[in-house]
Amino acid sequence: MTIGSLPLRYKISIDRERCMECERCIDNCSYGVFRREGDRILVDSRKCTACHRCIAMCPRDAITLEECPCDYRSHPLWTRQAREAIYNQANSGKIILSGMGNAQDYPVIFDRLVLDACQVTNPSIDPLREPMEVRTYIGKKPSRIEVMRKENGDVELATTVAPNLQAETPIMIGHMSYGAISLNAQLSMARAVAETGTFMGTGEGGLHSRLYPYQEHMIVQVASGRFGVDIDYLERGSAIEIKIGQGAKPGIGGHLPGEKVCMDVSCTRMIPLGSDAISPAPHHDIYSIEDLAQLVRSLKEATEWKKPVFVKIAAVHNAAAIAAGIARSSADAIVIDGFRGGTGAAPRVFRDHVGIPIEAAVASVDAKLRSQGIRNEVSLIASGGIRESADVAKAIALGADAVYIGTAALVAMGCRVCGSCYRNLCPWGIATQEERLVQRLDPEVASHQVANLIKAWTLELAELMGAAGINSIESLRGNRDRLRGYMLDESLMSVLDVKQVGA
């Protein structure tokens, strides 16, 4: 007996009254849901991923989408997802691949934290009328300042300050590689960060020559596969990031499906055409913390100590102690990627079950570094599941210097979070290398959208700070007194070091 076909995940319907058979849906759907037969447009809903491209492009609003039109017998334990994963694996005998971030229904801690505002005893500060500082320096900070008093009374700095990135907003864009996403997507984001005075990561896929004009705003990544890494690459970046792990799949390396390795990707990444690029799970020159310190120093030596070096780890149970070890190396910044972090491709079991939420990770890393008196010497970048400016404010109040956004930047370019990034068929031209799909994403337009998002969030952040009577981002950082936990349990509140509402 075979398992047979599974119930539809999505059902597409066309309102025949409204449809004018213009065939835009057929042109736009890269998954092949629509076809024309005679005078009718027919639908194969089984191929649908809910990417919404057809709906967005239909001039008559004739298309509707329904999720899970056919129910399973309901059961609290044997959910639809659990059963379908089993059918899938019974058929294939393989690991299930998935895209985007954690799809498990864990509570979102950000949504159970509320921010503070001033009333009476201190005035809120109006960012329209008063200075409001969101500028953020990312890098090693001196532990103390030495000055020289000159004979004429002038004071001069005697301490050498390590190079820092100067970001005009604490919002940066995290690492999404060329390969995982298209060149047009990277170009759009590169223009956006250049326009807004912030930074983005290259991911582990090297730096395409068309991004060279924006290299001052690019953080180049060195991951376990070393794809695209040579001295030219290192020298072009404004900073270098060693990727140890990523929130979507802690403990394993990057995975770029061969479908996405076109000629240009193969050249930039320095790998054979059409081959899967599977990065090793560990760096094979890092088996312990002292090896990491060595790699940090090696990269600094190679670039003459002119660039900050970041180390990115996935948020795992022991993140705080690991971060303390990283802070003791010459690393300038630590990136913590929470378990909601997105990805182009990850085994579903890792994406949904490994790692911890960014809120708890940032709080415990910040506390650990403080308890060792070294918190201010390194920058802390939080990423993984930042959806709006309030999340940014909360992450900073929990102890982050800055955040990386990923999925949010893609959504600003049109992404509908359908989670099929690993298939090379992204109809929005974002997570694909198919030329005809990539062309759909116009960097001229998309860069404005991403820049708009960063500007809008930065404005909202300034308003939130002003309402809290704070006019500089340093005074929000780690200021957990301005947060309250709402319906959080006591033990989690003690990890977050926040009080409950009303207290």
Add this chain to the structure above:
Amino acid sequence: MDGSAIKRALSMMNERGSGEGAGYVAYGAYPEYEDCYALHVFFDNIHETKRTLEAMLEQWGHIVHDERIRTYDQPNLRTVHIPWRYFFKPYAGLMAHSTSPEDDIVSQIVMKINTAHTGALIYSSGKNVGVFKAAGWPEEVADFYRIEDYEGYIWLAHNRYPTNTPGWWGGAHPFNLLDWSVVHNGEITSYGTNRRYIESYGYICTMFTDTEVVAYLMDHLVRKQNLDADLAVRALAPPFWDDIDRMPEKEQDLNRALRLAYGPAMMNGPFAIVVANHEMMVGFTDRIKLRPLVVGEHGDRLYISSEEAAIRAMDPNVERISMPPAGKPIIGRVAR
């Protein structure tokens, strides 16, 4: 000068308070014991708690002299604590590897006693300096201690309108740690950041108020980080980045480094603060001056106040009155 003028000055500003807390600090109050740390302690009772404290003091040093601080009953001031003073000499040898062992011993005793909730609170711990405070109107508190009987070369005074901890004697200003005293008008919105920063260096905030953190920050920046007072104040209320960007290069380097190194010490929110130690008095406001600060000068005397009226009450012939711009420190150094 004795305390009568400052009592007069403070009474000019009664509508800034609510009769629930006032206090004074005099530098130069104890010339006969100037080599000893003068510890002022509020005891809940002197039967149990006093012994605990004295045992600890004897363990770390030598009590040269101690006495009940003389007070005079006031009709509207309810005595809830017994104020006591110790003149204390720590044994420096007990704090190895420290560059300021005596200070470290005293500071550690203060932190320990004040966090242990033993019914004793050390609210003044410097040499030749004394804090006098209680819950009441400024004149009542002054008369309670007969503040005019004390002589000082620097005086700070404060009238409180509490919101957080009304009526608590320990919550009245000035706050003091070792040589530093502070009075503060305002609310520090960055308190959560400042407290966590300073606590990572071993200070413990115990007074349930944002003000004490200022005393600890100054102690840390000046004594531990070796900054001059003007740079310490600049770290607490630094110039805006836009202003730094317009400075000459060397000045930019200094100010940027100061903000990078001491960002978590930077104070936000509305405040006017005066801090003092045995050789100087420094007044400054937040970076957009959300609280008033007026400065008066007469010969070698410097007055800093929330209101001009208070300065004129002390010195009707004051020569110069000015209002410093936001964030700018006003520093008066003791003439030698």
